[in-house]
Structures are given as C-alpha cells and as structure tokens.
Amino acid sequence: MSKEIDKSVDAERLAKALHFSNTMQTFNLAKNNLKVKTQTLLSYSAYGGTFVISQEFIGFLNAVKSAGKKQAVILDKNETPIKIEDVADFLDNVLSVYFEVVNEYNNDYQKLKSSRKIEKILDIIV
Amino acid sequence: MSKGIIILANNTPEFDYASIAGICSDFIRANMKQFDEIAIMTDASTYKANKSKINSKFDRVIVTPESSSINVRIFKDTTSRSVKAEWKNLSRTTVYELSPYDETLVIDCDYFVMSNTLDQVWGSKSDFMINSSFVDLAGRMDERVMYVDEFTIPMYWATVFYFKKSDYCDTLFTLISHIKNNYQYYCFLYNCQSGMFRNDYVFSIALHILNGNVANNVPKLPIAFLNNSFDLDDIYKFNSLNEVIMMFAKKSNTTEYLLGKISNMDIHIMNKKAIMRHMKDLKKLTTKKVTA
Numbered sequence A: 001m002s003k004e005i006d007k008s009v010d011a012e013r014l015a016k017a018l019h020f021s022n023t024m025q026t027f028n029l030a031k032n033n034l035k036v037k038t039q040t041l042l043s044y045s046a047y048g049g050t051f052v053i054s055q056e057f058i059g060f061l062n063a064v065k066s067a068g069k070k071q072a073v074i075l076d077k078n079e080t081p082i083k084i085e086d087v088a089d090f091l092d093n094v095l096s097v098y099f100e101v102v103n104e105y106n107n108d109y110q111k112l113k114s115s116r117k118i119e120k121i122l123d124i125i126v
Numbered sequence B: 001m002s003k004g005i006i007i008l009a010n011n012t013p014e015f016d017y018a019s020i021a022g023i024c025s026d027f028i029r030a031n032m033k034q035f036d037e038i039a040i041m042t043d044a045s046t047y048k049a050n051k052s053k054i055n056s057k058f059d060r061v062i063v064t065p066e067s068s069s070i071n072v073r074i075f076k077d078t079t080s081r082s083v084k085a086e087w088k089n090l091s092r093t094t095v096y097e098l099s100p101y102d103e104t105l106v107i108d109c110d111y112f113v114m115s116n117t118l119d120q121v122w123g124s125k126s127d128f129m130i131n132s133s134f135v136d137l138a139g140r141m142d143e144r145v146m147y148v149d150e151f152t153i154p155m156y157w158a159t160v161f162y163f164k165k166s167d168y169c170d171t172l173f174t175l176i177s178h179i180k181n182n183y184q185y186y187c188f189l190y191n192c193q194s195g196m197f198r199n200d201y202v203f204s205i206a207l208h209i210l211n212g213n214v215a216n217n218v219p220k221l222p223i224a225f226l227n228n229s230f231d232l233d234d235i236y237k238f239n240s241l242n243e244v245i246m247m248f249a250k251k252s253n254t255t256e257y258l259l260g261k262i263s264n265m266d267i268h269i270m271n272k273k274a275i276m277r278h279m280k281d282l283k284k285l286t287t288k289k290v291t292a
Helices: A001-042 A056-064 A087-114 B017-031 B046-050 B049-055 B093-096 B119-122 B167-181 B182-187 B199-210 B272-277 B278-289
Strands: A041-048 A051-053 A073-074 A081-084 B005-008 B037-043 B060-064 B072-078 B081-087 B103-108 B128-131 B131-134 B155-164 B226-229 B234-240 B243-249 B257-263 B265-267
Touching: A001 A087, A001 B257, A041 B119, A051 B037, A056 A073, A056 A087, A081 B081, A087 B046, B005 B017, B005 B093, B017 B037, B017 B046, B017 B049, B017 B272, B037 B046, B037 B049, B037 B243, B046 B049, B046 B060, B049 B182, B060 B093, B072 B226, B072 B272, B081 B131, B093 B167, B093 B199, B103 B119, B128 B167, B155 B167, B155 B199, B155 B226, B234 B257, B243 B265, B257 B272, B265 B272, B272 B278
Parallel strands: B005 B037, B005 B103, B037 B060, B131 B226, B226 B265
Antiparallel strands: A041 A051, A073 A081, B072 B081, B103 B155, B128 B155, B234 B243, B243 B257
C-alpha cells in the first residue's frame, strides 16, 4: 500500500518537475531573445558610419573627449574611418541610446524574473 | 538623395506573396520613418491579378517580365507538413538596374520590420551592406555564419541588403547577373550545397570574386545579425505591428514548441504557410492601425 502511495507521489513530483522544466525552457528562451534584442538595438549611426554601442566604446569616446578633442576620426563597426565633427554631442547621443536600450532590457528582465507562469511571461490572456 | 525600400513579390499557385508584401509594407510604415517611398517589384501576372491591392499599399510598382524558368523547392510548415511548390526568385539580380532610387533597401516580403534599426542605413558611407551572421530565435542554433559549403565561402543572406547607385555596385550587380546566367558552373565551382538557384549563393559568390577571390569583410547592416525564425516554427499570434508571439520548435524535439515573444525587433519568418494562416488577423491589425 505504502509503495503504491510512494509511486503516485513520485509520478506527481515528476510531472511537476517536467512542467517546471518546460517553464524554465520558455524562461531561458525569452531571456536569450531579450539579449538578442538588446544587441540589435545597441547600434547608432551618424556621419555615414554605424557604431556598435558597448561600455568599451563609451569609455573610448569619453577618453577622446577628456583629451580635449572636439573632432576625431574613429573606426565604425565596418572598420571604415569616420570623422566625428562634434565628439561631445556624439557621446551624448551614444549614451542616450545606451541607457534607453539597457533600461528597456532591465524592465523586461525584471518582469520576466518575477513571472512564474508562461502566460504571464508572454502576456497571454488565457 | 532619394531613399526607397523595394519589396520583391511574385505570386505562385501556392503562395499569395503580393498580400504578404502588402502586410510587410504596413509593418515598415509603422516602424521606419526616414525613407521616401516603398516600392514593390513584381511580375506582370501578379500585378494584373492584384492591381488595386498593390496600388493601395505601395508608392511605386516596378513590373518585371515573367520568368521563363521555374524554380521548385520544398516549403516546410513546421515538422508536420511540407509542400513542393514553385518559387520565383530570379528577378532579384535585376533590382539594381530597376531601382529608381539613389539609395535602396531591399527587403524580402517575409521579413517583418518591427523596429526602426534599419533607418540607420540611409546616408551610409558604405555602398553596399549585407549580413552573413544570423541568430536562430528558437535557440536551436547559436549565432553563426552559414557557409555555401563547409569548405568554401561564407554565405550572405540576400533577405535584406542595402545599395547605393555607385561604381562599386554597378560592377557588383553586373557580376551577379553573370553568375546567375552561368549558375550551374559557379554552383559547381563553389561546391554549393544545393543545386537549386539561391540568391544567397549568387550574392556570396559575387562578393567573394569582387574582393579578389579572398575572404572578405563586406560592410554589415546596422542590425547585428539576421533574426531568423526557421520554417519548423509557427506563429501563435501577432499582438501589434511590433510584437509577435511565436511557437518555436524545441531543440530536443522539433514536434514540441516553446512560446516566445518577439517585440521591437525585426524578424525573418520563413514559414510562409504560417504567415498565410494569420493573414486575416494581420489585415485586421494593419487596418486598425491605419484607421487609428
């Protein structure tokens, strides 16, 4: 009798574990696609060049600005030399895109982290 | 400098590409702002049969002659269904000479623009931009570059590309036409994995030759990679013109699905049957947007 109870408890636990596994797969996929979206949006084009916005790029631009350069030629993501006419303004714009994208990532991520159900993760009304 | 987007669509008995292209243009208008016109490049029979629909959705129509040869391929619709159908993809190589714009962005009709990232192409110093990297949004593959063959050159995706009227592009598209006209030879030379005519292969081979037959660094589009949903995936629902919920086939078992929300990011949905299934909802969604 007790063995039978054990078996049903085990099956219940297994079903729960599998359900949880499915939720985790959905969660991980959503997390990964948020990362992909952030990578896609962290791009800024100006003066005919396209730049990938990273913390290193922001640090580099800040170093250029701190060195007192008002104009500078830098390489864009395709290794094309691009003349930046106004370094300070360019840095401001890059920073603004960076925080806009990363704040959106943070909001989406917090929402994802606090959701326990797939329907909630995806905002699906069932 | 005129800036135009060209969508290519040629109807086949199996697929209504003209309708898909109309939806694609609605997505572009909702999310991109810095272009002058959206044009459709289509064959005479597709235009004749869908004249009012096409005229209402596009600023310009570029009619191409009917193709004399027919390409046939298998279209998968998740793991459960597949259909062998016609595929008219031979006109893409002529887009350079037919484009009336100084700057042109060519987009496949199954590429849904859900962000303004591609607006960054306008005014670029690069004459030609295309991507080779892609991400499988289902997570079955990591970010990667596909190759024409394991031992040959990287494959560039002709799904989205940008070009400027320039000497470089003039030469590139002349070469592209030459490769198209001698496709079997180049396919054999580059050990192409499939014998079927693919624009991706033609563009990749031309870019390789133009770079002096060495591996090249072709300027990439502002999008870091192409966000692909392959034909094993299905669409659950379009929530808005910048949000879709997809049913992604699982890596461990492609007959099972994981739901995933894609928002504010472009997506290339390769399952055309799935798009066709959602056409009614998509039309409602785009009409709502227009009237709002």
